[in-house]
Amino acid sequence: MSKIDRMYYLTEVDKQPRSIYCMHDLMGENDVAPHMHHKGQFLYTQGGIVHVVTPQKTYFLPARHYLWIPPGVEHSIHPGSPDVIMRNLYFPVEPGDQPFYFETGIYPVNDLLLQMVIFSNQWSGDINEADKSSYLFAMALKYILPEISMYNLPLALPYAKDKRLDKVIRFMEDNLQEPIAFPELARRFGFSERSLSRLFHKDLAMSFVQYLTIQRMMRALRFLLEEHMPVKEAAALVGYNSVPTFSTTFYKIIGIRPSDYVKMNDLSHEKLF
CATH class of the missing domain: 1.10.10.60 (Homeodomain-like)
Structure with missing residues (x-):
């Protein structure tokens, strides 16, 4: 993906505040510079390991796990190899949502969640409420996360x-x-x-x-x-x-x-x- 295409991190994710934004991204040899979103980010990787760096910690995201990044958390992304594919879903987070959505964490991906991530491969860009079936499916993925994510993997080291x-x-x-x-x-x-x-x-x-x-x-x-x-x-x-x-x-x-x-x-x- 070119540097221009990568600007979606900064320009597209939050353009439509109510949408769910979806992007599947072959990282290549490029890092993603520090940035933040108004939406919460579900990040799943395949093909290798990704380091996600915040002002407080470095998170180490291995295979078969996902990282949840709350709204407003500055982070940069550093793939361990050029073959890493990131699968991102960016969700609106409301003030009344569960505390889970306001804490950064790494969690195992069970078979149910894996199949939902596989299903999301068909999407790209904004998913709006008008696209009822896709929107409801994606929101279901968001809302099951606190129910199935009971173990926060301690693969983060503070500075x-x-x-x-x-x-x-x-x-x-x-x-x-x-x-x-x-x-x-x-x-x-x-x-x-x-x-x-x-x-x-x-x-x-x-x-x-x-x-x-x-x-x-x-x-x-x-x-x-x-x-x-x-x-x-x-x-x-x-x-x-x-x-x-x-x-x-x-x-x-x-x-x-x-x-x-x-x-x-x-x-x-x-x-x-």
């Missing part, structure tokens, strides 16, 4: 405001394949264990272990989905010598075993073409 902590996090990011022991990490950067632990909680509202685990799972997902690595190899490259331990941690975060997740992604990828 460190403290420059000292930012250096710690960058070191962790560069050494995920190695054992990272908290006492050694604190000494390396001139902290006591207690002060570094407090800094994690104060600045990031997360513990060191929580932050490191999510870092590792985000990297593992990229290895599994974009580089098609075997589970054992991906586990080793994010610091797990034990595949069962990696699999259990992956399950706790993602809600499915890594081997099953890869198979599920392959099947859903085929269905959407």
